[in-house]
Amino acid sequence: MNKDIEKIRDFNRFYANYFNRFEKELYQGFPSMNEARVMAFLHFHQSSTATDIQNELGFDKGQLSKMLTKLEKKGILKRTLNPEDRRHYLLDLTSTGEELHKELADKARDYLKNIFKDYTPSVLEIIANDVSEAQMLFQQTEDIKVRRGNMTDLGFIADLHSRIYSTEIPFNSIFHRYVLQTLAELADDSSKSLIWIAQLGSRRVGTVSLVQDANGKYQLRWFAVDPDYQGLGIGTKLLNTLIDQIKLDNIDEVYLWTVDELTGARNLYRKLKFNLIESKVNNNWSDHPIHEEKWLYRKENEIMADEKTELMRLIDTAYNNVQNNKYGNFRKELLKYYTALNNDEDYIKVLLGLRSALLQADLTLNLKQRISGLPGEYSDIFKFIEPQLKKVDSKTIDKYSHYGFVPLKLGSTVKYF
Numbered sequence: 001m002n003k004d005i006e007k008i009r010d011f012n013r014f015y016a017n018y019f020n021r022f023e024k025e026l027y028q029g030f031p032s033m034n035e036a037r038v039m040a041f042l043h044f045h046q047s048s049t050a051t052d053i054q055n056e057l058g059f060d061k062g063q064l065s066k067m068l069t070k071l072e073k074k075g076i077l078k079r080t081l082n083p084e085d086r087r088h089y090l091l092d093l094t095s096t097g098e099e100l101h102k103e104l105a106d107k108a109r110d111y112l113k114n115i116f117k118d119y120t121p122s123v124l125e126i127i128a129n130d131v132s133e134a135q136m137l138f139q140q141t142e143d144i145k146v147r148r149g150n151m152t153d154l155g156f157i158a159d160l161h162s163r164i165y166s167t168e169i170p171f172n173s174i175f176h177r178y179v180l181q182t183l184a185e186l187a188d189d190s191s192k193s194l195i196w197i198a199q200l201g202s203r204r205v206g207t208v209s210l211v212q213d214a215n216g217k218y219q220l221r222w223f224a225v226d227p228d229y230q231g232l233g234i235g236t237k238l239l240n241t242l243i244d245q246i247k248l249d250n251i252d253e254v255y256l257w258t259v260d261e262l263t264g265a266r267n268l269y270r271k272l273k274f275n276l277i278e279s280k281v282n283n284n285w286s287d288h289p290i291h292e293e294k295w296l297y298r299k300e301n302e303i304m305a306d307e308k309t310e311l312m313r314l315i316d317t318a319y320n321n322v323q324n325n326k327y328g329n330f331r332k333e334l335l336k337y338y339t340a341l342n343n344d345e346d347y348i349k350v351l352l353g354l355r356s357a358l359l360q361a362d363l364t365l366n367l368k369q370r371i372s373g374l375p376g377e378y379s380d381i382f383k384f385i386e387p388q389l390k391k392v393d394s395k396t397i398d399k400y401s402h403y404g405f406v407p408l409k410l411g412s413t414v415k416y417f
Contacts, residue, residue: 026111030074031100034059035067039093039101042077047090049082076100125202133201144234146241149195149207154183156197156204160224168227169261175285182221186211196241198225198234205229208238210245210254218246220256220297223265235268243272243297252299260291269295270344273305307388311350312341314384318377327375330361348392351385358382 027033034057041053054064068091071077076097079089093101116124149157161179165171186193186209198206206225213219220242225234246254256274258265259282278294315338319331337357340350358371358378365373371382 022111026108031071031076031104034063035071036101036104038064038067038071039076039097039104042091042093043098043101046092047080049088049090051088053091071097129202133203143200144205144232144237145199146196146237147199149197149209151187151190153195153197153204153207154187157195157207157209157222157224158183160204160207160226161222164224164227169259171285172287178285179222194245196238198238200229200232200234206234206238208242210242218251218254220254223256230264235265239268239272246297247299250299254297256295258293258295260293266293266295273297308341308347311381311384312338314377314381315341315354318375318381321377322375324375327361327378330357330378333357348389351389354381355385355389358385 023033027036031039037057038053041056042048045052045056050064050068053059054061057064059067068077072079075094077091078094079091082088082090116127119127158180162176165175165179192212194210196208197204204226206229208223209221211219211221223235223238225238256269258269260266260279274295274297276293277296280292282290282292315334319334319338322331333354334357337350337354340353341347358374358381361374361378362370371379374382
């Protein structure tokens with residue numbers, strides 16, 4: 001970090017010297033550099049207050065007041081009462097002020113064109129892009145754009161993976177050959193794939209793809225973000241773009257393979273309703289065993305997420321509204337299952353557990369009144385759970401018998417107590 005700070009200080013000194021020369025050569029007499037900055041602010045932010053200018057440009061109150069008074073006397077700006085707060089004034093450039101601002105802007109452009117006249121267009125483009133990128137990062141207003149990729153981006157994808165898996169997570173040549181081979185296959189036939197590229201300015205900083213495998217199944221592949229630009233929300237933006245496409249194309253399932261060392265990516269997958277369904281050991285890509293993981297996204301996962309939210313709301317209502325000591329043990333059960341839902345535990349197991357707990361909440365009631373005889377808030381939970389369990393395949397339900405849920409067949413429907 002110290003080396004980076006010193007580089008920033010070096011540039012700061014260089015720029016300060018350059019800035020002073022710019023001020024001396026361009027701003028002689030009226031307006032001064034600071035007065036021109038106020039004019040530029042009002043040109044781009046019409047009907048602003050003195051506080052707005054002070055917060056943005058960093059002038060102290062007395063310094064700014066003198067400048068505003070001077071600019072008003074010279075007919076450069078005008079004040080009008082703020083209709084929403086008549087204790088304050090709104091500031092705007094007059095037509096004279098707008099003309100002077102344009103004159104100064106043209107003068108500054110001509111000055112800079114002369115300064116950079118000996119630079120080639122390609123070098124000037126590099127300077128402009130780097131300055132713009134530095135400004136966005138420094139102000140924390142990163143304008144990350146995601147565009148559709150094409151074959152010309154394959155080299156970037158290969159290079160990004162090579163950098164990440166050589167330094168961040170060192171993998172051997174077998175892995176790198178695998179990445180290149182899969183990208184070569186994509187280059188041979190790109191008809192069943194979509195590529196997205198994240199850009200900061202003109203710089204490519206991340207990628208993700210959606211491809212169809214040989215069996216016609218959809219796979220998320222080559223998800224990566226440049227390590228120098230992680231923490232800016234680029235990965236989230238890329239994956240959200242891919243999920244939007246999945247929904248648009250009405251795709252039911254998408255799978256991906258990753259490794260357990262990529263904790264950041266795994267957290268993103270989990271947030272986007274991917275579920276871990278398989279894990280296996282890979283001894284080929286590194287000098288230590290790697291745990292490969294298969295994650296699966298199902299369209300029904302999105303629906304289930306909405307159902308979880310509603311069930312949590314019903315539990316919360318029941319827990320807070322029914323305070324009868326008679327249901328003290330059941331209230332503990334409600335709290336337990338609310339926590340389980342909040343921790344994204346097995347949803348079907350929660351449904352079965354809640355149903356069982358509801359049917360045992362008041363054992364003084366006969367079987368037919370076990371639900372109807374409960375407080376309305378408890379009955380609402382049961383009515384919400386029951387239709388969902390009926391939609392689950394009975395073979396799936398039977399797998400939960402080892403948790404202690406005893407099935408009773410009533411007609412063609414499996415009921416669990």
